Amino acid sequence: MEIIISLLTGALGGNIAGALLKKFSMGTLWNSVVGILGGGLGGHLLGMLGLDIGGILGSIAGGTVGGGVLMAIIGVIKNAIKK
Numbered sequence: 001m002e003i004i005i006s007l008l009t010g011a012l013g014g015n016i017a018g019a020l021l022k023k024f025s026m027g028t029l030w031n032s033v034v035g036i037l038g039g040g041l042g043g044h045l046l047g048m049l050g051l052d053i054g055g056i057l058g059s060i061a062g063g064t065v066g067g068g069v070l071m072a073i074i075g076v077i078k079n080a081i082k083k
Contacts, residue, residue: 003043005056006063010039013067024075032073035067042066 014035018025025031041060 006043008069009063013064014071017068026031038067038070039063
């Protein structure tokens with residue numbers, strides 16, 4: 001259940017980051033896809049580090065932050081390649 005929450009909040013985090021960082025946004029679909037990947041990675045990394053923020057809250061935090069960070073990183077790389 002926690003992985004599903006991480007993936008969904010990752011999609012949300014990717015789209016929030018895309019809305020805040022319009023220069024790096026890749027559109028709703030790709031922000032969601034990259035956010036889902038980042039959410040999965042963020043949730044997994046929190047588990048590996050042993051940071052137990054509290055079950056569902058930890059999944060939400062890890063997914064949202066992971067999705068937003070990965071979307072921003074890929075957006076920066078995409079813009080750098082364009083130039």
